[in-house]
Amino acid sequence: MENTAMNTTDAMVAVVPTVAVICAAGSGSRTGSPLPKQYRELNGVPMLAHAIKALFNSACVQQVVVVLSPQDAWYDVLIAPLVGDAVQVLRVGGETRAQSVCNALDVLDEQYDEAWVMVHDAARPCITPALVEALHDAVLLHSAVGGVLAMPVVDTIKLSDDGVLAKKTLDRKKLWAAQTPQMFKLDVLYNALSDALVDEHVAEGITDEASVMEWAGVSPMLIEGHVSNLKVTFAHDFELAEFWLERASRPVQALA
Ligand SMILES: Nc1ccn([C@@H]2O[C@H](COP(=O)(O)OP(=O)(O)OP(=O)(O)O)[C@@H](O)[C@H]2O)c(=O)n1
Numbered sequence: 623m624e625n626t627a628m629n630t631t632d633a634m635v636a637v638v639p640t641v642a643v644i645c646a647a648g649s650g651s652r653t654g655s656p657l658p659k660q661y662r663e664l665n666g667v668p669m670l671a672h673a674i675k676a677l678f679n680s681a682c683v684q685q686v687v688v689v690l691s692p693q694d695a696w697y698d699v700l701i702a703p704l705v706g707d708a709v710q711v712l713r714v715g716g717e718t719r720a721q722s723v724c725n726a727l728d729v730l731d732e733q734y735d736e737a738w739v740m741v742h743d744a745a746r747p748c749i750t751p752a753l754v755e756a757l758h759d760a761v762l763l764h765s766a767v768g769g770v771l772a773m774p775v776v777d778t779i780k781l782s783d784d785g786v787l788a789k790k791t792l793d794r795k796k797l798w799a800a801q802t803p804q805m806f807k808l809d810v811l812y813n814a815l816s817d818a819l820v821d822e823h824v825a826e827g828i829t830d831e832a833s834v835m836e837w838a839g840v841s842p843m844l845i846e847g848h849v850s851n852l853k854v855t856f857a858h859d860f861e862l863a864e865f866w867l868e869r870a871s872r873p874v875q876a877l878a
């Protein structure tokens with residue numbers, strides 16, 4: 623007999639949509655290239671298109687939104703022909719990543735009565751649908767607050783005041799490196815982010831969505847990500863990202 627019962631996750635998805643917001647309004651200055659890094663090719667495809675594809679292919683995501691700089695001259699030429707109108711484009715990028723996210727949420731908050739939002743960096747092109755689903759399912763099943771992909775820190779971490787001398791060693795058992803996507807209720811994140819960005823001292827410390835929610839007094843859930851979900855930041859990161867993308871595209875037998 624056909625099983626028509628929905629599980630808990632399916633039932634919640636049906637009621638509350640999940641919107642993926644990809645931040646792509648940065649300039650990629652640390653790569654040293656005039657072309658913003660999200661448009662540089664990885665294995666023949668622009669970095670931003672890899673991130674769009676992974677989120678678009680995630681069953682839990684109902685809408686993919688890309689945030690661009692108002693001056694962006696590359697998206698229409700390099701990405702639009704690949705993705706067509708499957709993606710909602712918002713040319714509302716700000717001075718900082720946090721401001722870009724806040725400007726996008728300002729638009730989306732008008733569009734959705736209730737939604738989850740997953741904020742992702744275009745600079746993390748090796749994200750996979752499996753990781754997106756893992757984050758989504760963990761948050762829906764275990765956290766009313768929301769959560770982030772993150773990795774337990776494996777190196778010994780030094781605190782330095784001057785960048786020259788090590789002052790102390792932190793307890794790495796308590797340290798996690800945050801990745802994206804980061805998933806929260808859209809209106810809750812928007813309200814917290816708008817409030818936080820009013821004070822420039824607070825705004826300086828807002829480097830991801832989880833830090834806003836922590837500032838607002840709640841504790842996001844940490845869901846283990848993957849080492850492949852790196853943030854392409856410096857010139858040498860491109861080759862590593864290409865390795866992970868190529869590896870993920872191999873047929874399963876070839877991985878054995
Ligand atoms: N004003 C900004 C700054 C950054 N980002 C996005 O946030 C993500 C993470 O930021 P980062 O890796 O720092 O990218 P850039 O700011 O572009 O790089 P850099 O700091 O080297 O200039 C990137 O996908 C970037 O496009 C954004 O949407 N708006």
Ligand SMILES: C[C@](O)(CO)[C@H](O)COP(=O)(O)O
Nearest residue numbers: 719743800801802829830853
């Ligand atoms: C959001 C993030 O990717 C989590 O690790 C990171 O904080 C972005 O930092 P950046 O200063 O914008 O590179």
